[in-house]
Amino acid sequence: MKAFADLYTTLDETNKTNAKIEALRAYFQGAPPADAAWVLYFLIGRRPRRAIAVRKLAEWAAQEADIPDWLFSESYDAVGDIAETIALILPETGAVSELSLHDWVEARLLGLQGLPEPEQRTLILQAWREQSRQQRFIWNKLITGEFRVGVSQKLVTRALAEVSGLDEATLAHRLMGQWEPTPAFYQALLASEVQDAQISRPYPFFLAYPIEGDPAATLGEIHEWQTEWKWDGIRAQLIRRAGETFLWSRGEELVTDRYPEVVAAADQLPDGVVLDGELLPWKAGLVLPFAKLQQRIGRKSLSRKLLGDVPVIFLAYDLLEYNGVDWRAQPLHQRRAQLTEIIQAFSQEGPLLLSPLVQVDSWAALAEQREESRGRMVEGLMLKRIDSPYRVGRQRGDWWKWKIEPYTVDAVLINAQRGSGKRASLYTDYTFGVWDDAGNLIPFAKAYSGLTDAEIRQVDAFIRRNTLEKFGPVRTVKPELVFELAFEGIQQSSRHKSGIAVRFPRILRWRQDKPLAEADTLATIRAMLPTEA
Amino acid sequence: MTTRNNRTSLLLTLTEYGLYCAVGDFYIDPWQPVPRAVVTHAHSDHCVYGCQTYLVAQAGEHVCRMRLGETALLQTVAYGEATYLNGVRVSLHPAGHILGSAQIRVEYQGEVWVVSGDYKREADATCASFEVIPCHHFISEATFGLPIYHWQPSQAIFAQINQWWRNNAEHGKATILYCYALGKAQRVLAGIDASIGRVFTHGAVERLNQAYRASGVALPETVYAMSVGKVDYRGALIIAPVSARATSWVNRFGDHASGFASGWMRIRGARRQRAVDRGFVLSDHADWDGLLATIKATGAERVGVTHGYTAVLARRLLELGIDAYAIETRYRGETNDASEAELASET
Numbered sequence: 001m002k003a004f005a006d007l008y009t010t011l012d013e014t015n016k017t018n019a020k021i022e023a024l025r026a027y028f029q030g031a032p033p034a035d036a037a038w039v040l041y042f043l044i045g046r047r048p049r050r051a052i053a054v055r056k057l058a059e060w061a062a063q064e065a066d067i068p069d070w071l072f073s074e075s076y077d078a079v080g081d082i083a084e085t086i087a088l089i090l091p092e093t094g095a096v097s098e099l100s101l102h103d104w105v106e107a108r109l110l111g112l113q114g115l116p117e118p119e120q121r122t123l124i125l126q127a128w129r130e131q132s133r134q135q136r137f138i139w140n141k142l143i144t145g146e147f148r149v150g151v152s153q154k155l156v157t158r159a160l161a162e163v164s165g166l167d168e169a170t171l172a173h174r175l176m177g178q179w180e181p182t183p184a185f186y187q188a189l190l191a192s193e194v195q196d197a198q199i200s201r202p203y204p205f206f207l208a209y210p211i212e213g214d215p216a217a218t219l220g221e222i223h224e225w226q227t228e229w230k231w232d233g234i235r236a237q238l239i240r241r242a243g244e245t246f247l248w249s250r251g252e253e254l255v256t257d258r259y260p261e262v263v264a265a266a267d268q269l270p271d272g273v274v275l276d277g278e279l280l281p282w283k284a285g286l287v288l289p290f291a292k293l294q295q296r297i298g299r300k301s302l303s304r305k306l307l308g309d310v311p312v313i314f315l316a317y318d319l320l321e322y323n324g325v326d327w328r329a330q331p332l333h334q335r336r337a338q339l340t341e342i343i344q345a346f347s348q349e350g351p352l353l354l355s356p357l358v359q360v361d362s363w364a365a366l367a368e369q370r371e372e373s374r375g376r377m378v379e380g381l382m383l384k385r386i387d388s389p390y391r392v393g394r395q396r397g398d399w400w401k402w403k404i405e406p407y408t409v410d411a412v413l414i415n416a417q418r419g420s421g422k423r424a425s426l427y428t429d430y431t432f433g434v435w436d437d438a439g440n441l442i443p444f445a446k447a448y449s450g451l452t453d454a455e456i457r458q459v460d461a462f463i464r465r466n467t468l469e470k471f472g473p474v475r476t477v478k479p480e481l482v483f484e485l486a487f488e489g490i491q492q493s494s495r496h497k498s499g500i501a502v503r504f505p506r507i508l509r510w511r512q513d514k515p516l517a518e519a520d521t522l523a524t525i526r527a528m529l530p531t532e533a
Numbered sequence: 534m535t536t537r538n539n540r541t542s543l544l545l546t547l548t549e550y551g552l553y554c555a556v557g558d559f560y561i562d563p564w565q566p567v568p569r570a571v572v573t574h575a576h577s578d579h580c581v582y583g584c585q586t587y588l589v590a591q592a593g594e595h596v597c598r599m600r601l602g603e604t605a606l607l608q609t610v611a612y613g614e615a616t617y618l619n620g621v622r623v624s625l626h627p628a629g630h631i632l633g634s635a636q637i638r639v640e641y642q643g644e645v646w647v648v649s650g651d652y653k654r655e656a657d658a659t660c661a662s663f664e665v666i667p668c669h670h671f672i673s674e675a676t677f678g679l680p681i682y683h684w685q686p687s688q689a690i691f692a693q694i695n696q697w698w699r700n701n702a703e704h705g706k707a708t709i710l711y712c713y714a715l716g717k718a719q720r721v722l723a724g725i726d727a728s729i730g731r732v733f734t735h736g737a738v739e740r741l742n743q744a745y746r747a748s749g750v751a752l753p754e755t756v757y758a759m760s761v762g763k764v765d766y767r768g769a770l771i772i773a774p775v776s777a778r779a780t781s782w783v784n785r786f787g788d789h790a791s792g793f794a795s796g797w798m799r800i801r802g803a804r805r806q807r808a809v810d811r812g813f814v815l816s817d818h819a820d821w822d823g824l825l826a827t828i829k830a831t832g833a834e835r836v837g838v839t840h841g842y843t844a845v846l847a848r849r850l851l852e853l854g855i856d857a858y859a860i861e862t863r864y865r866g867e868t869n870d871a872s873e874a875e876l877a878s879e880t
């Protein structure tokens with residue numbers, strides 16, 4: 001546990017990417033595989049099922065520290081992180097645990113699962129008493145599963161690449177899908193050659209950056225580019241191997257069970273095929289609003305009615321594997337040709353469709369097409385170099401997204417919640433309202449980003465001084481501050497008080513010049529709704 | 534203290550100018566200029582510019598002078614020595630916060646009030662140590678009035694700083710340590726191992742170093758960074774106020790590591806928000822246990838809580854059976870609910 005706690009502290013204490021990679025490299029070089037496998041597992045954001053409610057941990061810590069619950073809450077309010085608050089208030093014992101990380105996880109943490117509460121409490125208190133403050137913090141993080149230490153999966157992969165001498169893409173691929181953090185897994189991960197027995201494993205997604213400036217000026221000849229619509233659904237990978245079908249979302253979640261219509265069609269794919277594409281709600285040849293798809297997301301049991309109301313299709317973008325061979329290095333035009341051939345065997349009604357190309361012969365014509373995005377219910381265009389390989393992660397150069405300009409409105413800050421990670425001690429998650437006809441502010445969108453650090457501090461101070469009420473973590477705030485918000489899409493929604501749901505809302509800027517009364521009205525925003533929705 | 538009959542006495546009352554003693558006609562740490570001010574210490578939120586006369590502890594004369602200017606009428610008094618203002622007995626006693634910091638003891642007709650100002654309980658090489666003054670009515674600060682604030686001995690913190698500085702020096706880097714220019718900077722200077730390398734200072738720190746040295750406090754040799762020409766800062770330690778961070782002033786030091794010494798560094802989020810490489814938990818205020826222990830030790834029957842987490846500390850004291858109340862402070866930025874960013878100057 002000590003080596004990991006030290007690693008965590010080092011990662012936490014530096015803002016510099018190189019220093020983080022160096023610390024990770026040093027750790028993985030020396031760590032026993034049994035520990036390293038768990039560290040990897042936690043750092044890339046995986047976590048075991050939570051055995052104990054956070055509320056219980058807080059309660060027991062307050063008892064151990066002999067402070068009342070209200071004082072714990074005040075402390076948490078100042079710290080903004082429950083694992084840290086607990087570590088800070090527990091009485092210091094001077095103890096330091098010598099137990100290894102995998103023992104802490106396997107014998108102590110996983111052992112908590114399913115025990116009656118009094119036994120869990122005894123074990124937790126015992127653990128705290130054996131640990132230093134830093135170890136308690138790590139241990140609490142292991143329990144709550146909220147590791148945020150400014151390390152992305154990409155960074156971890158880079159460090160492991162340095163340790164193993166493998167390339168990052170190979171490691172990224174081996175880290176996809178389902179695996180258990182065992183020494184055997186860790187050793188296989190770093191082995192120079194590995195027989196990939198795992199048939200469900202997806203490839204890392206290739207993601208595009210937004211284009212900067214005018215494509216006509218920067219991207220050269222238009223015929224060197226394949227252009228498609230940028231759809232607003234769930235990016236996914238469809239795998240057909242060894243007679244089985246797997247569907248992965250970009251969030252690396254296996255969602256095979258959630259989209260039975262897609263899976264039924266995919267069972268007809270030839271064996272040894274992996275497709276990159278988008279899950280979209282689709283009816284009678286037209287895409288439905290994203291809000292419809294949300295009714296399907298996370299729904300474990302699918303009623304016949306829901307399947308009928310919101311049918312989902314898989315719109316294929318790319319071919320990553322064919323005949324069991326990794327095709328990612330092939331040029332895009334070849335992959336597209338083969339993909340077209342595969343998809344042609346399927347009905348044009350769905351649920352397995354080919355992403356249509358936007359056929360134009362000039363950048364000007366493409367720009368005109370882009371203007372139609374809203375009517376087509378897409379977010380803009382995707383530009384892909386026709387000879388590009390399918391790369392790993394977000395990279396510049398070969399693929400670009402060319403989104404339409406967002407909608408903007410001026411809205412009023414009406415309530416706030418704490419942020420997470422480095423902003424956990426500040427109020428950074430805001431809800432904004434707009435005026436209705438009766439002169440009330442109606443909650444309309446939530447947004448988290450878009451302000452500078454200095455503005456965040458100012459707004460945080462304003463929130464603390466102008467809190468009207470507290471409901472759990474939420475503070476309602478005196479309406480005063482006006483912000484310009486941007487968002488990508490807008491739909492009617494019965495689930496929102498405003499009757500409207502927006503996509504990707506974010507703060508463009510703080511309108512310190514704008515009086516409260518001049519914020520936008522619901523009527524103005526309703527006028528933005530697509531006419532047929 | 535023995536119980537008196539007159540429990541409702543208000544020897545000190547809160548006015549729009551600050552704490553006021555009507556009988557003695559003087560203010561303690563007033564917020565706006567007044568005719569007569571008795572001042573606990575030279576930090577700006579306690580020592581306002583423009584009063585007609587000031588009464589301060591002798592030990593703090595040089596640092597108060599630095600803040601108030603040559604023309605201010607400064608009356609000094611040794612710790613423990615009594616002065617009478619309109620028949621009210623006033624004496625100043627060490628608060629252990631910074632050089633010259635004092636608790637103000639006010640006595641009239643057998644009733645004793647003590648105003649703590651800012652204080653800490655741990656010994657500090659740059660100022661006299663806190664003394665517990667028994668009283669009927671104690672007015673305590675509460676800057677770190679939450680149970681999450683618990684200080685390690687400063688020797689352990691200085692060892693961390695030394696180790697960090699040495700390590701940076703070995704990697705050919707300069708080391709910039711940000712801290713409050715009055716008090717913390719000098720405490721750090723007196724605590725570090727100056728044999729590791731040269732020590733440079735920001736102008737704001739250097740001026741106060743001179744005031745400390747003039748007051749007889751031993752500090753290692755420091756060089757005002759602007760006074761020298763092109764210097765190789767590798768291996769050096771630079772002490773600067775937080776306000777210098779993220780300004781072009783730091784560019785001259787080349788490749789460097791940065792740290793911040795403050796009680797606020799106890800919380801990870803506070804350090805990350807400051808975007809420094811290292812946070813050192815070193816405070817000139819009492820921690821949670823220090824506040825509770827001190828308040829109990831005074832034997833006060835009634836306790837006013839000001840400065841920081843006032844409501845929290847007052848509520849806890851009430852639960853512990855001590856008659857306590859929160860005193861509203863003037864600065865919005867210093868109410869108990871202010872964010873770390875506003876509080877981080879730790880005055």
Ligand SMILES: [Zn+2]
Nearest residue numbers: 576578651880
């Ligand atoms: Zn103060």
Ligand SMILES: [Zn+2]
Nearest residue numbers: 576630651880
């Ligand atoms: Zn002070």
